[in-house]
Amino acid sequence: MQLLNVDIKEAGYEKDNSVIHNIQFNVREGELIGLIGPNGAGKSTTIKTILGLLENMKGDVIFQQEAKYSYIPERPIFYDELTLWEHLDFIAAVEGIPDKEYLQQAKELLGNYNLADHAHEFPGKYSKGMQQKAMLIMSIITNPDVYIIDEPFIGLDPNAMKLFLESIQNERRRGAGILMSTHVLDTAEKVCDRFLIIHQGKLQAAGKLDEIRAQCNLPNGSLYDCFHLIAEGKTNE
Numbered sequence: 039m040q041l042l043n044v045d046i047k048e049a050g051y052e053k054d055n056s057v058i059h060n061i062q063f064n065v066r067e068g069e070l071i072g073l074i075g076p077n078g079a080g081k082s083t084t085i086k087t088i089l090g091l092l093e094n095m096k097g098d099v100i101f102q103q104e105a106k107y108s109y110i111p112e113r114p115i116f117y118d119e120l121t122l123w124e125h126l127d128f129i130a131a132v133e134g135i136p137d138k139e140y141l142q143q144a145k146e147l148l149g150n151y152n153l154a155d156h157a158h159e160f161p162g163k164y165s166k167g168m169q170q171k172a173m174l175i176m177s178i179i180t181n182p183d184v185y186i187i188d189e190p191f192i193g194l195d196p197n198a199m200k201l202f203l204e205s206i207q208n209e210r211r212r213g214a215g216i217l218m219s220t221h222v223l224d225t226a227e228k229v230c231d232r233f234l235i236i237h238q239g240k241l242q243a244a245g246k247l248d249e250i251r252a253q254c255n256l257p258n259g260s261l262y263d264c265f266h267l268i269a270e271g272k273t274n275e
């Protein structure tokens with residue numbers, strides 16, 4: 039089942055100055071989609087458009103059957119005066135999640151991510167990797183149908199990276215669809231079902247790795263090879 043349909047004709051930060059054009063794709067249940075492209079390609083702008091943050095947008099972004107989404111930004115954001123536990127309590131209260139539904143899960147996640155001993159500290163003072171893990175826990179407890187994740191891997195140590203990927207796989211098994219922007223192409227190649235390669239604000243290639251290879255005319259190429267070809271503007275499109 040499709041959870042999110044995106045059909046952006048154009049979007050940008052100022053009127054009559056579009057940054058992204060003709061970006062169409064969908065996210066289905068259980069799918070992990072990698073949104074990739076060089077710096078300044080338009081990945082964050084695409085995400086901001088999906089989140090409804092850009093006024094200057096033409097097109098449609100439709101979450102199916104009131105699918106609930108959760109956004110994990112590249113730069114974690116916390117309330118200065120709330121501990122991580124207080125953040126979790128606050129989110130549970132706002133989302134109307136009963137204690138018995140999230141307390142156990144939150145404790146398990148805090149344990150897995152080695153944050154249990156820091157749960158009563160202010161996450162604003164955590165290291166970058168700890169903050170990233172805290173954001174993920176805050177997201178998971180809301181049980182979203184769709185995750186929108188902006189570059190999650192920067193700052194994670196190898197163990198945290200493994201845990202992050204495991205958490206994502208668990209969420210996919212539950213049926214959640216995930217749109218994830220990243221520059222870590224070797225990991226993306228291994229874990230994503232489909233890819234969207236954006237360059238200069240346009241979708242230059244989309245599909246499974248085999249389809250991307252065909253679009254790039256690189257039958258044995260890696261995602262990295264295809265990315266470079268597109269970033270250098272050498273595709274036929």
Ligand SMILES: Nc1ncnc2c1ncn2[C@@H]1O[C@H](COP(=O)(O)OP(=O)(O)OP(=O)(O)O)[C@@H](O)[C@H]1O
Nearest residue numbers: 051052057075076077078079080081082083084221
């Ligand atoms: N707040 C903003 N106001 C005006 N222009 C912006 C703003 N944010 C981004 N842009 C412009 O939009 C274009 C796309 O930027 P965007 O942040 O979407 O790229 P990105 O693919 O996410 O890059 P990166 O990999 O560096 O994060 C760039 O030309 C950038 O200068």
